[in-house]
Every structure is written in structure tokens, then in C-alpha cells.
Amino acid sequence: MGTLGPWAATAARLLLGGVLVVAGALKMPDPAAAERAVRAYRLLPEALVGPVASGLPVVEIAVGLALLAGVCVRGAALASAVLMAVFVGAVGSAWARGLQIDCGCFGGGGQVAAGQTAYPGEVARDLGLLLVSLALARWPASRWALGGRAGTELADVR
Amino acid sequence: MSGEAKRAAARQRIAAERAAEAAAAAAAARRRRTVLGGVVAAVVLVVVLVAVVVVQTMRTSTSADAAAPANTSGNGYVVTVGQADAPVILDVYEDFQCPNCKALEDSTGSTIDDLVTAGTVQVRYHGMAFLDTDANDDYSTRALNAAAVVADTAGTEAYERFHDLLFAHQPAEGGSGLTDDQLVGYAEQAGATGAGVAADVRDLVFADWVEGAEDQASKDGVTGTPTVLVDGEELTDLSPAGLTAAVAAAQQ
Numbered sequence: 001m002g003t004l005g006p007w008a009a010t011a012a013r014l015l016l017g018g019v020l021v022v023a024g025a026l027k028m029p030d031p032a033a034a035e036r037a038v039r040a041y042r043l044l045p046e047a048l049v050g051p052v053a054s055g056l057p058v059v060e061i062a063v064g065l066a067l068l069a070g071v072c073v074r075g076a077a078l079a080s081a082v083l084m085a086v087f088v089g090a091v092g093s094a095w096a097r098g099l100q101i102d103c104g105c106f107g108g109g110g111q112v113a114a115g116q117t118a119y120p121g122e123v124a125r126d127l128g129l130l131l132v133s134l135a136l137a138r139w140p141a142s143r144w145a146l147g148g149r150a151g152t153e154l155a156d157v158r
Numbered sequence: 159m160s161g162e163a164k165r166a167a168a169r170q171r172i173a174a175e176r177a178a179e180a181a182a183a184a185a186a187a188r189r190r191r192t193v194l195g196g197v198v199a200a201v202v203l204v205v206v207l208v209a210v211v212v213v214q215t216m217r218t219s220t221s222a223d224a225a226a227p228a229n230t231s232g233n234g235y236v237v238t239v240g241q242a243d244a245p246v247i248l249d250v251y252e253d254f255q256c257p258n259c260k261a262l263e264d265s266t267g268s269t270i271d272d273l274v275t276a277g278t279v280q281v282r283y284h285g286m287a288f289l290d291t292d293a294n295d296d297y298s299t300r301a302l303n304a305a306a307v308v309a310d311t312a313g314t315e316a317y318e319r320f321h322d323l324l325f326a327h328q329p330a331e332g333g334s335g336l337t338d339d340q341l342v343g344y345a346e347q348a349g350a351t352g353a354g355v356a357a358d359v360r361d362l363v364f365a366d367w368v369e370g371a372e373d374q375a376s377k378d379g380v381t382g383t384p385t386v387l388v389d390g391e392e393l394t395d396l397s398p399a400g401l402t403a404a405v406a407a408a409q410q
Contacts (some may be wrong), residue, residue, distance in 0.1 A: 028210075028214075031214035031215070031217050031218045032217075032218045032369055032372070032373060033372075034214075035218060035373070035376070036372065036373065036376035039376050039377070040376065040381045042379065046377075050211070050214075050215050050218065051211050051215075053214070054210055054211045054213075054214035054215060055207050055210070055211050057210075058203075058206055058207045058210045058211075059203075059207070062203050062206070072196070072199070099381065100381055100382040101381045101382070108288075109288050109372065109376070110376070110381055111286070111288040111372075111375075111376075111381045111382060111383075112381065112382050116382075
């Protein structure tokens, strides 16, 4: 890996961490809307809708903060990849089933006016973030990271 | 090899072994710290997760017991118009800011009215309010609250008149929405003339109920507007002909 690799990893951390923290934070102010967004996918039984709707933003923010700070980068990148894979699967299944919903990715209640869905863009964005997450999990060594033993993680570039 | 050289080699070997032991001990300590840190982080995450879920669940339960306006039926989120013995039930989910709902009302509203007058259908209006923006000053919520005030003070017929007026005068999406004064004006025009109407419209007295209506629509499986159900079956062709055909089929 050349000298650019750690900087690319830093950029990936900031991108993923920023997106996750923002996505999580935007879901916190209106938990009722978050529940409607989760329910709109019609994938979960009603008993799980509430916990998932309020728990998911916490996980997003935690993973996002870990990436921004640069602690447990590989684990956080893997968690981010899992989240993105779940999002791609959920949005893709809503699309495939012909549901008319908003993904609720950045808050909102999952509801759309007829014909206002944006599935291709939503899936493409999450797929892109999934690939970035996987790349970061493969090459987690980065600059400006608090955690990880810089001496060993960056051994190959020093 | 001389005795001196052997001793030197032995010293070197011992030093190397000690260095390796020290490195192994340091690595083990680092691993312990990492595991400990991971466990602490996991525990903190779980505690935060549970706390947030509990708090957010408490916050969402407020709308569940919101006071419903008078003259609503069912679970308090439905305004029913038409004869009780009408053979077909039409459920209509609309947002007052939704352009496609206005298109439905413009094209098919009079057909619905005719079917109600003929005693063929009973219409159940379900208000939704998810097109609030800063630009329209939360018009969806203000409009549905005003409609609830109209139903509360003047009954279901007035609700329907108000509903028709708001769709006839729907503000452009992305615009600033109707003002509270305009809503009060249409409420009066629809027959809600009580002294408290203007204050109730401005103070959003049914704000919690509006949120509850949103949750109810979500639980009904409705995510988009307009949604029209003919005896529970979603209507895909919202034209007058499509509605007439579906109602006729439901009567068979």
C-alpha cells in the first residue's frame, strides 16, 4: 500500500462516519415518524417495530462516532457494511414488492405522495457506502485515528 | 570457541530470551486492554441502547391517547359520511397538501359525492399529515387540525365541505401553505362558526390527534396518498370509471 492508502482510509472513515451520525441523529427527534418508517417496510412484526425504530439510530451513531474517532476501525467498518447490506436488502425488497415508501434513511416517516419513490438512488447510494465500508474493513490503517496501535497498523507505511 | 566467547554467546541468548518474554508480556497486556476496552464499550452501548429505546417509546406513546374530535367514528381517526346501510365502504386516505389527492378530488370527487347521495357508498375519510415543511409552516398538520376542529364543532357534513374547499384551494407544493386566517375563513364557509373555532385552529388543539392519525394510517398499512380502499381492496385506477367499476364489482 502506498502513502495515499491511509489518507484514502481516513476519507472513507470521515464519509461513512459522517453519513451514519447524521442519519442516526435525524431519526432521533421524531420517534413516531421513525416507527412509521420502519413499519412501512412491512418486514417486521409490530412488537419489533418500536425497538428497531429507536435502537437503529443509536447503533448508527455509535458506529459513526467510532469511525470518525478512528477507534476499532475494522470492527466499525464491518458493522457499517452489515448496516448498509441490511438497508440495501430492505429498500430492495420494498422496491421489489412494489411498496410506495420513502426509505426513511435520514428521518421522515416512510410515507410518500404517490409516484414519489426514489428507490434506484437510495439503493445505489447504500451499495456505494457498502463497498466503501468493505474496503475500509480490508485496509483499516488510516491517518488521524485515535485508537488502534498506530505503530503496528501503520507499520507498513512508516 | 574460547570460554570467553561462549559466555558472551550465552549472555546474548539470555538477553534475547528476556526481550522476547518482555515483548510477549507487553502484547498480552495490550490484548487484555483491548478486550477490556471492547467489553466496556459493548456494555456502554447496550446501556445507551436500552435507555434510548425506553425514552423514545415513552415519547411515542403520547399520541396514542390523544383526545379525538367529536363526530369521529371507529377508533377516533375516521370521519364517516353517507348512509350507514350503504352496501359499499370507501376508505379515503389523503393529505391536504398532496397534489395527487387534489387530482383525485378534481377528477373523481363528484363521482364519490354522487355515489354517497345515491346511498351506494359510505365514505370514511382518514386524514394524514406528512407533507409538513418549514416553507409551508407545517401546512399538512395545520390543515388536518383545522379539519378536526370543523368536525368537532359542526359535524361530518361540514368536515366534508371543508375537505372539498381545501382541495379546491390547495396551495402549491413547496409554497407557503394557506394561512391560519384562510383556514378559519374556509371553516366558517363550511359551517364551523363557533366562537372557539379560530382559536382552536391557531392553537393546534388537535396536534396530538394529528400525530395519532399518522400512526393509525401507518398501522393500517397506508404509506402513500391518495389511497382509496373499496371494501378494503386498494383501488389502483382512481379515475371516475375505475371507481364506478370497482364499486359495482364490490356490490356483486
